[in-house]
Amino acid sequence: xxxxxxxxxxxxxxxxxxxxxxxxxxxxxxxxxxxxxxxxxxxxxxxxxxxxxxxxxxxxxxxxxxxxxxxxxxxxxxxxxxxxxxxxxxxxxxxxxxxxxxxxxxxxxxxxxxxxxxxxxxxxxxxxxxxxxxxxxxxxxxxxxxxxxxxxxxxxxxxxxxxxxxxxxxxxxxxxxxxxxxxxxxxxxxxxxxxxxxxxxxxxxxxxxxxxxxxxxxxxxxxxxxxxxxxxxxx
Numbered sequence: 001x002x003x004x005x006x007x008x009x010x011x012x013x014x015x016x017x018x019x020x021x022x023x024x025x026x027x028x029x030x031x032x033x034x035x036x037x038x039x040x041x042x043x044x045x046x047x048x049x050x051x052x053x054x055x056x057x058x059x060x061x062x063x064x065x066x067x068x069x070x071x072x073x074x075x076x077x078x079x080x081x082x083x084x085x086x087x088x089x090x091x092x093x094x095x096x097x098x099x100x101x102x103x104x105x106x107x108x109x110x111x112x113x114x115x116x117x118x119x120x121x122x123x124x125x126x127x128x129x130x131x132x133x134x135x136x137x138x139x140x141x142x143x144x145x146x147x148x149x150x151x152x153x154x155x156x157x158x159x160x161x162x163x164x165x166x167x168x169x170x171x172x173x174x175x176x177x178x179x180x181x182x183x184x185x186x187x188x189x190x191x192x193x194x195x196x197x198x199x200x201x202x203x204x205x206x207x208x209x210x211x212x213x214x215x216x217x218x219x220x221x222x223x224x225x226x227x228x229x230x231x232x233x234x235x
Contacts, residue, residue: 002106002224003199004082007035008188010116010149010215013044013074014054017181017214023054025212027061030079032204033219037103038064038079041116041149045071055079069099076114076148084112092128094121096151100134102142105224110196111140115148122151126158130165135193143194143224149215150189166191169198169220177203177216188218195225 007030014026030038044054045068055077059066068077069089076099078084083104090098099114113134117125130136135144146166152159169190176183183203190198200221209216 002108003221004037004103004105004110005033005035005219005221006037006039006112006145006147006190007033007217007219008039008041008114008147008149008190009033009217010041010188010213011043011054012213012215013042014213016211017179018211022212023052023057025208026054027058029204029206029209029212029217030058030062032206032209033202033217035219036081037084037112039099039112039114039147040077040079041097041114042074043068043077044073045075045077046073067099067101075099076116078112078114090128090134092117092121092125094118094125096121096125096128098129098134108224109142110222110224111142111144113144113146113148115146115150117149117151119151119153123156123158126162130161135165143196144192145196145222146191146193147189147218147220149187151187153185153187162191166193170201172201172203175203177218179214180210180212180216183216188215190218190220192222197223197225199223 064079084101087101095118103110175186177188178185204217
């Protein structure tokens with residue numbers, strides 16, 4: 001069996017609850033998770049107004065490779081110690097994004113979907129996510145991990161469709177990740193499909209994490225049950 005530790009973190013362009021943009025504070029929150037792959041939402045991947053490229057800063061800080069299909073002031077990205085192939089971003093409409101990549105885990109393939117949904121067009125975004133270009137693609141034959149900011153405050157019809165296609169991952173007893181200072185809402189989640197288990201799930205509640213963003217980081221340890229059945233990544 002093969003395991004990998006993955007974090008999802010909606011960093012709000014590294015602006016904390018106190019209104020300050022503090023990259024070092026976000027970096028400390030990420031470091032506490034000790035993840036192999038970090039799925040970031042709403043990260044600035046281009047410098048603007050005299051500020052530095054936040055994604056490049058975090059990449060240098062951890063010595064992890066940054067992956068971003070469409071750099072911008074607030075986009076989805078991966079930081080990874082593992083090889084990622086086929087990185088591509090999909091516009092889900094209404095400001096929603098999905099960054100897809102295939103990760104090499106012990107020489108095998110894991111399909112990753114990094115989501116940043118928005119409250120206004122969320123149901124339509126989930127329809128696109130479940131459509132033939134993404135989760136409905138018949139060529140997805142390896143285990144699938146879907147994670148990110150699902151932008152919901154209550155259980156709606158879009159979630160019913162989601163759980164008919166995917167399994168919700170194991171989560172902590174109290175799963176709230178938003179707002180960070182008093183996390184009541186379960187906005188940041190992980191779903192899976194295929195021969196994949198979540199053997200550990202942790203929300204980081206440190207003082208730094210509660211200050212660094214309006215969301216708390218969620219870290220899961222995923223285990224591919226029998227990786228011998230899955231294709232190796234093409235070079």
